[in-house]
Amino acid sequence: MKTTVSDTGIPPGPRSVKKKRTAQWKRNLPLHFMILPAGILLLVYNYFPLIGNIMAFQKFRPNEGFFGSKWVGLDNFKYVFSLPDTPGVIWNTFFIAVMKLIAGIVIPVIVALLLNEMRSVRYKRVLQTVVYFPHFLSWVILSGIMIDILSPSQGIIGRAFTALGLEPVFFLGDAGVFPYSMVFTESWKEFGFGTIVYLAALTGIDPNLYEAAEIDGANRWKQTLNITLPGLMPTVVLMTILAMGNVLNAGFDQIFNLYSPQVYSTGDILDTFVYRLGMVDAQYSVATAVGLFKSVVSFTMLVISYAVAYKYTDYRVF
Amino acid sequence: MRKKTKGMQVFAVVNYIFLTAIALTCLLPMLNLLAISFSASPAVSAGKVGLWPVNFTFESYEYMANKPEFFISLGVSGKRLLLGVPISMIVSVLAAYPLSRQNNEFKARKYYIWFFVVPMLFYGGLIPSYMVVRNTGLLDSIWALVLPCAINVFNIILLMNFFRSIPKEMEEAAAIDGAGHFSILLRIVLPVSAPVLATVLLFFIVNHWNAWFDGLIYMNTPANYPLQTYLQTQVVGQDLMASTTRDIRQIGNISDRTGKAAQVFLAAIPVLAVYPFLQKYFTTGIVMGSVKG
Numbered sequence: 353m354k355t356t357v358s359d360t361g362i363p364p365g366p367r368s369v370k371k372k373r374t375a376q377w378k379r380n381l382p383l384h385f386m387i388l389p390a391g392i393l394l395l396v397y398n399y400f401p402l403i404g405n406i407m408a409f410q411k412f413r414p415n416e417g418f419f420g421s422k423w424v425g426l427d428n429f430k431y432v433f434s435l436p437d438t439p440g441v442i443w444n445t446f447f448i449a450v451m452k453l454i455a456g457i458v459i460p461v462i463v464a465l466l467l468n469e470m471r472s473v474r475y476k477r478v479l480q481t482v483v484y485f486p487h488f489l490s491w492v493i494l495s496g497i498m499i500d501i502l503s504p505s506q507g508i509i510g511r512a513f514t515a516l517g518l519e520p521v522f523f524l525g526d527a528g529v530f531p532y533s534m535v536f537t538e539s540w541k542e543f544g545f546g547t548i549v550y551l552a553a554l555t556g557i558d559p560n561l562y563e564a565a566e567i568d569g570a571n572r573w574k575q576t577l578n579i580t581l582p583g584l585m586p587t588v589v590l591m592t593i594l595a596m597g598n599v600l601n602a603g604f605d606q607i608f609n610l611y612s613p614q615v616y617s618t619g620d621i622l623d624t625f626v627y628r629l630g631m632v633d634a635q636y637s638v639a640t641a642v643g644l645f646k647s648v649v650s651f652t653m654l655v656i657s658y659a660v661a662y663k664y665t666d667y668r669v670f
Numbered sequence: 671m672r673k674k675t676k677g678m679q680v681f682a683v684v685n686y687i688f689l690t691a692i693a694l695t696c697l698l699p700m701l702n703l704l705a706i707s708f709s710a711s712p713a714v715s716a717g718k719v720g721l722w723p724v725n726f727t728f729e730s731y732e733y734m735a736n737k738p739e740f741f742i743s744l745g746v747s748g749k750r751l752l753l754g755v756p757i758s759m760i761v762s763v764l765a766a767y768p769l770s771r772q773n774n775e776f777k778a779r780k781y782y783i784w785f786f787v788v789p790m791l792f793y794g795g796l797i798p799s800y801m802v803v804r805n806t807g808l809l810d811s812i813w814a815l816v817l818p819c820a821i822n823v824f825n826i827i828l829l830m831n832f833f834r835s836i837p838k839e840m841e842e843a844a845a846i847d848g849a850g851h852f853s854i855l856l857r858i859v860l861p862v863s864a865p866v867l868a869t870v871l872l873f874f875i876v877n878h879w880n881a882w883f884d885g886l887i888y889m890n891t892p893a894n895y896p897l898q899t900y901l902q903t904q905v906v907g908q909d910l911m912a913s914t915t916r917d918i919r920q921i922g923n924i925s926d927r928t929g930k931a932a933q934v935f936l937a938a939i940p941v942l943a944v945y946p947f948l949q950k951y952f953t954t955g956i957v958m959g960s961v962k963g
Contacts, residue, residue, distance in 0.1 A: 380776055382851040383768035387782055390765035390821055394789060397818040400802045401794025407801070463692065466685050481949050482693040488941045488952075490880035492898045496905040496934035497699045500706070500927060506717050508702050540695065548953055572678070597791065605883065609906045623796070630797040631887060643795035651791060 408641040421637075428641035437620070445621040445646075448531050449602040453595050455539045457588060460546025465576065467547065468554050480551065484544035495609035498537060499524065530615040537610075538603055549591065550584060557583035589661050596657040600650045622646045700938070707731070707931035714927050730928035740933060742893055743900035746812070746885075750896055751878050754816040758874045761820055763867075766829035767855045790823050796887075803888055814888035815896060819881065825870045832866035833859055869951045879940060901937050905930045 408428055410421040432438055463483070470476045486494065504510035504520035514520055523533040561579045570578070604623035611619045622642060630639030701721045706714055710725035718724050734740055769786070773779055794802075799818070808814040836859060844854050860867070885899030892900070 376775070376777075379850070380771075380778075383771065383776055384778070386764040386851070386855075387768050389761045390826070391782075391785065393761065393817060393821050394786065396806065397799070397802060398789035398794060398821070401798035402789075402792055404798030404801050405795055407798060463689070466689055469682070469685055470689065471682070479689055479693045480953075481946070483696050484949065484953070485945060486696050488876055488880075488945060489938055490882060490898050492880075492882045492902045492906065493934050493938050496901070496930055497703050499906065500931065501699055501702060506715065506927070508720060511717050544696070608883075609902065626796055631800070636797050636801075640795060640797045643797060647792055647795060650793075654791060 405640060405644045405647075407637050408644045410637055412637040412640070414636070424637075428637045429645070432638055432641055432645075437616075437625070440617060441620050441622055441625045444531070444618055445600055445602050445623075448534055448607075448619075448621060449599045451531070451535045452538055452603065453592070453599055455535050456542065456546060456595060457592060459539050459543045461550055461584065461588065463543060463547045464550035464554060465580065467551060468580075469572075480544070480548060482544075484548060486541040487545050489541075491605040491609050494537070494541060495606075498610065502533070524610055525612065525614055527615045527618045530611070530619045534603065534607060534610065534619065538606055541606075546591065550587060553584055553587035554580065593654075593657050593661055597650065597654040599653060600646050700935075700942070703931050703935050703938075706928055707935050709928060711928050730932040733929055734932050734936070739892065739900060740897075740936075743895045743897045746815075746894060747879065747897040749812050750815045750881075751875060753812060754820065754878050755871065755874045757816060758820045758822070758825075759867075759871060762822070762826050762829060762870065763855075763860070765821075766826050766833055767851070767859060769826070769830045770833035786823050786826065800887055809888055810890050810894055812894075815878075815881070815884055819877070819884065822874070822877070825873055828870060829863075829866055832863055836862060865951075865954065869954060872948055872951050876941065897937055901933055905934055 404418070406418060407421075409423060409425055410418075411424050411427075412418075412421045467476055467479060470479075501507040501509045502523040504513070504522055509523075510520060521529060523529055557580065561583075562575055565575045565579060600622060602621045602623070604621070604627075607619060607621055608624055608627065611624065623646075626639045626642045626646075629635045629642065633639075698721065702719070705719050705721055705723045707730055708723035708726055708728070709719045710727045710729070713719055713724035765786070768776060769779060769782060771779060803809060803814050803818055808817065840858050840862075841854050844858050849857070880898060881896065882898035882902050885894075885896040886902065889895055889899070892903070895903070
């Protein structure tokens with residue numbers, strides 16, 4: 353190994369430091385060029401839109417552009433919050449998102465725990481593969497499937513209900529049922545992903561703990577409560593934090609493809625609302641205002657969840 | 671040493687059945703769809719089709735074969751993959767390599783990391799993003815499906831973490847021999863990175879294949895729709911009834927449901943076909959991304 357000036361304990365003189373720095377700078381120049389394409393794309397398609405949120409404070413007209421449109425301050429926000437639909441939309445977003453968050457933790461954890469008890473490694477792998485599969489289908493494809501099978505008169509699930517003598521349920525058409533249908537179908541699609549993560553985490557729990565517990569006479573159930581679940585906590589916390597940043601999204605892809613005007617009262621979320629305001633009604637400024645509101649709330653929730661996690665579990669994402 | 675109590679045995683059986691049932695629910699909808707697509711429409715409308723076709727027929731697929739829009743959109747998706755995936759891969763690898771350097775080696779790294787992480791925390795919003803795409807002249811162009819989504823910071827982080835785990839000795843040896851960063855990247859880092867490259871490649875392919883919303887908002891002419899966007903307008907957005915009179919005779923024989931089922935199934939085939947073989951890459955990808963933390 354080359355000895356560097358710093359190794360000798362003598363503080364480096366100004367000239368050798370400068371030489372070293374320029375040498376390093378020259379050497380690293382290619383690195384900057386490498387990052388450049390990604391940096392530019394990020395700048396244009398991620399940072400510029402962030403700046404574009406200025407539209408929320410303007411009465412934006414496309415032909416006047418960002419600099420020509422009139423500044424109206426908080427008027428767009430006031431307008432949106434005065435609309436009768438808005439409180440409902442906000443509530444729906446939170447309700448659906450929180451339910452999805454909870455289901456998105458509980459179901460995969462339970463399935464992972466159950467899978468873990470399975471003896472045959474081969475079959476376990478097969479099951480894992482199968483349940484992970486729906487994650488890779490787009491919501492367009494899944495909506496095509498679900499609109500069909502959930503149809504109370506014609507779909508196999510709908511027919512199964514009538515065959516069992518139950519009242520037909522309008523999973524997608526009944527506003528009362530709709531949010532639960534959304535949570536359920538999303539869980540169905542995504543639980544495989546979480547299951548894999550938790551199964552991997554389970555293998556990281558020290559087997560000696562289990563042995564010690566067994567010697568102490570704990571049965572499998574007690575072991576699960578006292579060893580497995582605490583052992584999974586860090587992973588659960590990580591997954592929850594990652595999900596928190598996303599929470600207000602509440603699943604636009606899914607809801608957009610499965611909703612309809614008759615379920616707007618419980619199914620309309622912030623993103624679908626923004627879509628209709630902006631892309632259909634061309635109320636660009638108002639739609640941007642709603643979007644900005646959502647981003648600010650999302651960010652706040654993210655920060656809070658990081659802070660809470662750090663405080664209570666000593667866990668740091670970065 | 672483990673005593674197998676009666677309770678444990680019962681549990682094992684019940685567990686087995688329960689998990690199998692859950693796994694089946696992930697498969698059966700596809701089977702139902704397949705069955706519908708091969709069934710005659712009267713049987714479908716009467717609700718007779720379960721997991722097996724009733725009155726087996728190819729008519730819904732024939733109807734589809736005569737619909738050029740499906741194939742045009744398939745072509746658009748193909749173009750999108752051929753253009754978008756290589757671009758995404760190259761740009762991502764080029765970005766991940768510098769980010770994987772040590773902090774003391776590459777002083778600017780801290781700032782770059784923040785630059786890349788911030789967009790993960792804040793999303794610009796639908797309307798502003800649309801405006802930017804519009805103002806960069808990409809509306810109705812294949813580039814609108816390629817450039818805005820080219821960067822996926824999660825994938826870059828995956829690559830970066832893997833690159834960081836490459837033993838320093840290999841790179842140092844090359845550096846001593848006079849290799850610059852490009853050489854190190856091409857000759858040392860990439861050849862050993864096959865697993866992560868395969869994983870990220872698959873993620874990009876799947877995302878491009880499944881993307882439908884960008885096609886919907888950035889494309890103004892239906893001829894420019896990628897496959898999933900076209901599918902969305904057919905299956906979810908509209909009714910089959912909005913077709914020309916030439917089709918009316920065929921429509922009489924095809925119900926909404928069989929036609930839709932055929933199209934949806936065809937769009938799902940690539941993922942269905944490829945998944946069993948490649949799923950281990952998807953799985954390792956998640957594990958790499960999450961457990962490594």
